[in-house]
Amino acid sequence: AQSVTQPDIHITVSEGASLELRCNYSYGATPYLFWYVQSPGQGLQLLLKYFSGDTLVQGIKGFEAEFKRSQSSFNLRKPSVHWSDAAEYFCAVGGDSWGKLQFGAGTQVVVTP
Amino acid sequence: GAGVSQSPSNKVTEKGKDVELRCDPISGHTALYWYRQSLGQGLEFLIYFQGNSAPDKSGLPSDRFSAERTGGSVSTLTIQRTQQEDSAVYLCASRGQLNSGYTFGSGTRLTVV
Numbered sequence: 001a002q003s004v005t006q007p008d009i010h011i012t013v014s015e016g017a018s019l020e021l022r023c024n025y026s027y028g029a030t031p032y033l034f035w036y037v038q039s040p041g042q043g044l045q046l047l048l049k050y051f052s053g054d055t056l057v058q059g060i061k062g063f064e065a066e067f068k069r070s071q072s073s074f075n076l077r078k079p080s081v082h083w084s085d086a087a088e089y090f091c092a093v094g095g096d097s098w099g100k101l102q103f104g105a106g107t108q109v110v111v112t113p
Numbered sequence: 114g115a116g117v118s119q120s121p122s123n124k125v126t127e128k129g130k131d132v133e134l135r136c137d138p139i140s141g142h143t144a145l146y147w148y149r150q151s152l153g154q155g156l157e158f159l160i161y162f163q164g165n166s167a168p169d170k171s172g173l174p175s176d177r178f179s180a181e182r183t184g185g186s187v188s189t190l191t192i193q194r195t196q197q198e199d200s201a202v203y204l205c206a207s208r209g210q211l212n213s214g215y216t217f218g219s220g221t222r223l224t225v226v
Contacts (some may be wrong), residue, residue: 034215043204043217043218043219044204044217045217049214090156094215098144098161098168098208098211099161099168100146100158100172101206102158103148106156
């Protein structure tokens with residue numbers, strides 16, 4: 001069965017500092033991996049996705065993520081956060097099929113001045 | 114359309130009433146997904162459509178929940194005899210290609226009073 005673990009429920013970071021959000025997955029076949037962001041009262045916006053190829057993936061809003069198969073991880077990073085990055089971030093895993101995405105519990109990011 | 118459209122955006126209903134939630138996916142997207150997001154439960158998969166058929170209904174929590182999709186486009190999620198525990202945000206997503214992300218709508222916030 002597929003599963004996703006986001007170990008950090010809540011992260012506080014200063015504006016301008018770097019951010020790393022952790023994601024570990026369990027999946028029996030080739031995983032498709034995603035990061036989504038959700039601002040209050042909004043739907044989910046896709047930040048980036050990994051299907052194959054280069055394990056360092058660039059996304060929107062200056063985010064990147066690195067797929068490490070040996071560690072079953074897909075951590076999200078941003079070198080310098082902005083106040084507008086305050087939101088909830090979800091990691092998700094799916095397979096190379098049309099089926100559902102399995103989401104992690106999410107990490108709430110708070111940005112302080 | 115340009116994005117996934119969900120209606121209504123907010124719905125307040127009395128316990129025991131039936132409700133219908135609508136999802137209009139991106140034009141041409143054959144796959145459509147329903148999720149539920151509630152406090153403490155994260156993002157729960159409900160059902161997935163490929164065209165008009167539903168290969169995976171495993172997430173529907175009870176027989177009070179049903180969904181249909183007609184014409185390979187619009188989908189309706191129906192909840193009969195609503196209960197307070199049905200209060201949540203119901204999110205719809207669609208997907209056009211295997212190597213694309215899942216595009217989410219803004220959701221319907223359902224409150225059962």
